[in-house]
Amino acid sequence: xxxxxxxxxxxxARLHWPGGDPGPLSPEPLAPDGSARTFLRLVGGGDSLVAMxxxxxxxxxxxxxxxxxxxGRLGLPVPRVLAWDLEAGLFLMEDLGRTSLQEAVRAVGxxxxxxxxxxxxxxxxxxxxxxxxxxxxxxxxxxxGAELTPExxxxxxxxxxxxxxxxGACGLTPAELPAGLEGELEEISRRAGRARPRGLVHRxxxxxxxxxxxxxxxxxxFQGARLGPAQYDLASLLHDPYVDLPWVLRxxxxxxxxxxxxxxxPFDRRAFAEGWPxxxxxxxxxxxxxxxxxxRRRGRRHFRPYFAPALRSLRRLLxxxxxxxxxxxxxxxxxxxxxxxxxxxPQ
Numbered sequence: 001x002x003x004x005x006x007x008x009x010x011x012x013a014r015l016h017w018p019g020g021d022p023g024p025l026s027p028e029p030l031a032p033d034g035s036a037r038t039f040l041r042l043v044g045g046g047d048s049l050v051a052m053x054x055x056x057x058x059x060x061x062x063x064x065x066x067x068x069x070x071x072g073r074l075g076l077p078v079p080r081v082l083a084w085d086l087e088a089g090l091f092l093m094e095d096l097g098r099t100s101l102q103e104a105v106r107a108v109g110x111x112x113x114x115x116x117x118x119x120x121x122x123x124x125x126x127x128x129x130x131x132x133x134x135x136x137x138x139x140x141x142x143x144x145g146a147e148l149t150p151e152x153x154x155x156x157x158x159x160x161x162x163x164x165x166x167x168g169a170c171g172l173t174p175a176e177l178p179a180g181l182e183g184e185l186e187e188i189s190r191r192a193g194r195a196r197p198r199g200l201v202h203r204x205x206x207x208x209x210x211x212x213x214x215x216x217x218x219x220x221x222f223q224g225a226r227l228g229p230a231q232y233d234l235a236s237l238l239h240d241p242y243v244d245l246p247w248v249l250r251x252x253x254x255x256x257x258x259x260x261x262x263x264x265x266p267f268d269r270r271a272f273a274e275g276w277p278x279x280x281x282x283x284x285x286x287x288x289x290x291x292x293x294x295x296r297r298r299g300r301r302h303f304r305p306y307f308a309p310a311l312r313s314l315r316r317l318l319x320x321x322x323x324x325x326x327x328x329x330x331x332x333x334x335x336x337x338x339x340x341x342x343x344x345x346p347q
Contacts, residue, residue, distance in 0.1 A: 004053045004090065006040055013042050013051045013092050016083030022047065033208060034294055034303070035221070041095060048095040049082065055089035062086060063143035064223035068093075071225075074132050076125060077218045096220070097213025102242045104212040112249060119237075121217055122210060123257045126237065130230050131264035133200025139227060148201060148228030150193030157282045158185040160289030166332075169292035169307070169340040180328035188326070192282040195229035195275025197268050205233035206240040230261075231272060231279035239284055239317075241291075244309040247316065277322045284314045295342045308338040 004012075010027050022045025030039035030050070038053040054061055065086070071078045079093040101122065108114035139146035162185065166172050202209075203224040211218035234257055238250040245253070254276075261267050287310045294300045311333065317323060318330040 009040055009051050009053050010042060012090050016092050018082055050093050050095045052091040053089060057089060060143045060223050061089055063141055066141040067222045067225050076129055096211040096218030099213050100208050101210040101212045102207035105243045119253050123260055126233055127257060127260035127264055130199045130261060142226040143223055146226050148193060150190045153193045153282050154186060154189035157286040158189050161285035164292035165288040168296050169342045170336055178328040178332050184326045184329045188278055188281050191278035195231055195279050196271040197230045198227060199230045201226055201228035201232045205236040207242045229275055229279050231276050235280040235283040239280055239313045241287060241306040241310040277317055277320055280317055284310055311336060
């Protein structure tokens, strides 16, 4: 299906504008970040809305619309969907704001209490999502799999890390990979995929997908949500290369999340602690694989600065006693460049 032009998206949005024709619209393209979708902020008739175009992706679009409604019913801060055309891949939604949590954290700099204050309401949202998100969930709508299983994590996270980061961005050949690495990746994926407790996972719960506008929060990019280990979204948030939080603060925020989560119903803190390092490793491998793919295959060089904080976090986790058996991955991580010289994919 052909892509919609900005003019075509705006014309469709005008037809579905709440309250009737808004008159002339001022379209503002929004950076798609890692997505292949097109986003436009449209200002007109005294209102600001966001249009999204994603033609030719019916499964992903159905999942996005379903989770916008599902999470909204749970009282979570997702955009209200005002109009949609699933066949065309067009959506018109509430504009949650321009500023992300990443930008809000950068604005307060090294003020640790201010950073912690920014994360407190985010942790409250995450605790509610984890406690209630799986209620009456239709997993048949989940896009690209209903659950984060060991097999899924091995293929789509550890495998992504191996193909797009180690062999792609870092340029390693299979012969240069250490003996025992494959087995260690299998073990990480097995332990992460079987980690308990379970619940609904947003799957990309990081600072650039959390809107922070004048103290108001919002969640976006939830189309990949599915069931999985409760540790996954917290690992995405605390080991987020986009903000690279101090480790002392990561530990405090993790403890605060656990306090909040335990007030919302039964929760096995011991099982959470056992699964935490393994799920954290899996998530960081996914991030490194994504940066390799986006910089090399899609030419999005603005992701290049985030290799280094992701690798530093991976190295630090691998030094923990719980990961002592992962000697091949630990030695390999120590040898990798902080920022690989990524060769663009041939056009």
